Amino acid sequence: MSLKVALIGAGTIGTAWAVVFARAGCTVRVWDGDAGALERFPARVAAVFEALEGSAIAGLPGGASRITTHAALADAVGDVDWVQEQVKEDLAIKQEVLPRVEAAMRADAILATSTSGLSQAALASVLARPERFIVVHPLTPPFLLPVTEVVTHPGTSEATLAEAYRVMEAVGQKPIRVHGEISGFAMNRIQAAMLNEMVALVRDGVISPEDADTTLTHGFGLRWAVIGPFAGVDLNALGGIRQYMELFGYILNDVAKDRGAAKALTPAAVDKLEAGLRAQLPLTELPARQKRRDRAIAALRGHLEKAGRP
């Protein structure tokens, strides 16, 4: 992809985005308010490319040679098509940096922020061209984990949203659409729900931190690597997700009650889940999907045994 990209912020996520864009063929220009961060940047990027070398996701040759660092903001963003911002997660800092970046950019370029959950409306409110502004939030690190949430504010244009999808798909990311203003967006809320429960179980002496992690590394994580939690439980009852929830939904409700949370599993929620799952897969095809799940997890386990775990 021949896109010209500027990265604002040369820390952990700036480094990771540089690899994502550069390995896909984009020209990447990097700026940061801290000269030291820019100095350290090439070595950080080189370490990632070295780790990916020879793998299926190393990307096009010469990735690092497409990345340059710039002391002046205007030099980095002046003629690029896409600007991705990842300065410190602090509303006041982003509200100060984003308008400066916008003023130095081409009027038709897109300004995306990597914020993990700050209000997109509050960020957009300080911009002159909010229609070109969008949240494109990755997981860590995006060069390994392609899912990327795309979140608009009420003034984001349809063209900007479509371009965000086009660009993310072209650089090998898997965009997902998150609707509305919600703190933490979707990905961090999902992770937070699980982490909150794990913290409470450890705090109350129900399980050790190590064993809690093992439920993921040797359990759900293996399954969820090949099939999501909804599609996964859909295979755990012959009648699919509706029957699963009839049989085991009491656990979701008990946990919500124990933690003083409102019950999420309403009849309307079950109807929505069933409609979504059955649109993907008729009940008659569940056994075939079970077989595909088994093959994929078996292959994954074989690979993990060879590669070892960190």
Ligand SMILES: NC(=O)C1=CN([C@@H]2O[C@H](COP(=O)(O)OP(=O)(O)OC[C@H]3O[C@@H](n4cnc5c(N)ncnc54)[C@H](O)[C@@H]3O)[C@@H](O)[C@H]2O)C=CC1
């Ligand atoms: N670390 C993570 O796992 C993820 C972080 N993000 C988001 O990416 C953003 C950055 O996070 P990290 O890369 O982890 O932080 P980091 O601390 O590694 O890097 C932040 C960079 O911003 C620069 N910076 C801070 N204030 C600045 C200013 N006023 N002007 C110019 N540069 C400034 C710093 O010099 C630093 O190099 C945050 O919005 C965060 O929510 C998104 C996904 C994952």
Ligand SMILES: O=C(O)[C@@H](O)C(=O)[C@H](O)[C@@H](O)CO
């Ligand atoms: O674990 C992660 O990768 C996610 O939590 C994120 O990407 C977040 O943005 C995180 O770094 C801050 O909660």
